[in-house]
Amino acid sequence: MKAIVYRATGDPSVLELVDREIRDPGRGEARVRIMVSAVNPTDWKSRRGTKPGEPLPFAEVVPNQDGAGVVDAVGPGVEHLNVGDRVWLALAAYQRADGGTAQEFAVLPAERVFPLPENAGFDLGASLGVPAVTAHRTLTIAEDGPRRLHPGSLDGKVVLVAGGAGAVGHAAIQLAKWAGAVVITTVSGPAKAALVSAAGADHVINYRETHAAAAIRRIAPNGVDQIVEVAPAQNAELDLAVIRNRGSVAVYANNGGDQLSLDVRRHFSLNVRYQFVLLYTVGMAAVQAAAEDINAAIVDGALPVGEAAGLPLHRFDLADTAAAHTAVEESIVGKVLIDVSAG
Structure with missing residues (x-):
């Protein structure tokens, strides 16, 4: 062979x-x-x-x-x-x-x-694999959120997906929408904005053209429930500005740098949870649970790929x-x- x-x-x-x-x-x-x-x-x-x-x-x-x-x-x-x-x-x-x-x-x-x-x-x-299983994990780590995804499991939640045009971001948008969340995503330009819109994002913010934190707060005045984060070093201030009390930030990549500086006192006051996600060491039980939910989403037609799907x-x-x-x-x-x- x-x-x-x-x-x-x-x-x-x-x-x-x-x-x-x-x-x-x-x-x-x-x-x-x-x-x-x-x-x-x-x-x-x-x-x-x-x-x-x-x-x-x-x-x-x-x-x-x-x-x-x-x-x-x-x-x-x-x-x-x-x-x-x-x-x-x-x-x-x-x-x-x-x-x-x-x-x-x-x-x-x-x-x-x-x-x-x-x-x-x-x-x-x-x-699927790395992107979809990682996305599933980022959406199931919140203190008061679901451990499994299904239609309705994220009803009433606002999810912010940073860099939604990437493969993990794409899967996170689709899975969050399938589970009932309102999805906000940030992008760097109009081409990527078109892709995340095709993936199903409800609100798309070009952070190079607008004040991202203010735009997100207009959509979610009380703050976002969960953040799917690809660039924690770059986005730490933005995340803190828009996260709600007891909100969660799931970090799955180190785009923009390996060193992350956090304001301890401000995070204290909001009870913010940071969860770092690496698929290799997340454990097979989490991978297998994600696979079951991913397959259910596929059966429902919620995870298409291709340019028309973003x-x-x-x-x-x-x-x-x-x-x-x-x-x-x-x-x-x-x-x-x-x-x-x-x-």
Whole structure:
């Protein structure tokens, strides 16, 4: 089979197309014929490391955490999957040499493999994983908010999604709307404003053209309930200016810097909760709960992808995985997908 591997950290040129043997799944594992792989920022960050040439935990690594395909074989002890099932994957490459989705067949723990609803295509399935599960987590951490999402679970809540044109922001807008929230999002320009509007945001604020805090307060005079935050270092003052008493800020990325300065006294007075979200260590129980809710949203038609839905798709062939990684690393707007196997 064809696979992409890298043997040391570095720029996209370390990615290599090779032939590998197809491995049989072991106990608790499933083998999936990958139809579509997806590239997330976490994929290129793992590949690049902190400097070129760092040693890897394995001799070679197959990249990419997300994808969708068809179950090809199951190992002993796997009861919730059958050969022929259409599925989507999450955390496929986490702590594994050969689990990544940039290959024709991936073997990974069956607990990371989820049924793909009949009304969903492989493009949607591959676009879930990191973005959708992360978005679900950011919406379920509030002190007085829901732990699971379903229609009505966020009724009466106001959610602010920072940088809503990204993949996580896109999924957060869609899931929050499906759950009944009023969604405000901030963007940097008109092109991104059009995308978040297509995703379903109720209010779109271009922070380069208006005073964002004042605009948000006009929409939510009592403050917003939950903030989905991509750039905490840049947005800490804005978040504090618009959060309500006992509101929550869920931080899932470090865009704009690693150091965050908070006014302790002002946060004290509002009982603000900060929750940092990293999918790798959130625990499989949270991932599996998110997958169930995400699938319910898919069945309801709440998570479409594509430009008309606010998330443009950019396609690459497996042999061009390096170019796909480059596109994500250069902050292309939309979702980068890799066509792995023919339909």
